[in-house]
Amino acid sequence: MRILVVGSGAREHALAWRLSLAGHELHAAPGNPGIARVAQCHDTGASDVEAQVALARALAVDLVVVGPEAPLALGLVDALSAQGIAAFGPTRAAAGAGVASIGRIRSKGRACLRGGTAGCRVLPPKFESLS
Numbered sequence: 001m002r003i004l005v006v007g008s009g010a011r012e013h014a015l016a017w018r019l020s021l022a023g024h025e026l027h028a029a030p031g032n033p034g035i036a037r038v039a040q041c042h043d044t045g046a047s048d049v050e051a052q053v054a055l056a057r058a059l060a061v062d063l064v065v066v067g068p069e070a071p072l073a074l075g076l077v078d079a080l081s082a083q084g085i086a087a088f089g090p091t092r093a094a095a096g097a098g099v100a101s102i103g104r105i106r107s108k109g110r111a112c113l114r115g116g117t118a119g120c121r122v123l124p125p126k127f128e129s130l131s
Helices: 010-021 049-059 069-073 076-082 092-114
Strands: 002-007 025-030 063-066
Touching: 002 010, 002 049, 010 025, 025 049, 049 076, 063 076, 069 076, 069 092, 076 092
Parallel strands: 002 025, 002 063
Antiparallel strands: none
16 A cells, blocks of 8 residues: 655654554655655655645555644645545544644643633642652
8 A cells, every 4th residue: 555644743753654564655745764764755845735635646645644733724634535535634624623622722721830710720749759
């Protein structure tokens, strides 16, 4: 199976490594030096939806695995599906909801750390011993 992994982080490295163990032909865009050990890397930005679709078509991949949140929120899976290319990842609508909730959680966490939000308690770290 010919697979394109989109992204360049640790998550994508783990995905590419695991897929390589199954003997798949792997490509990554953009990839990183670690991913390059198990896949052929292509200089295409992860968030460039049009370029990713074009690359998937040019490589005639069987599956695209999208790792980062940004291309998911930009609708990469929707664009791939519209071209008849199988993709693993949520649609733009589903990814947008996830990204929005992550943003709310981070925002609330920051407010809690500053002590400015009702209902938040910031507990000091508790150490039992130095060893």
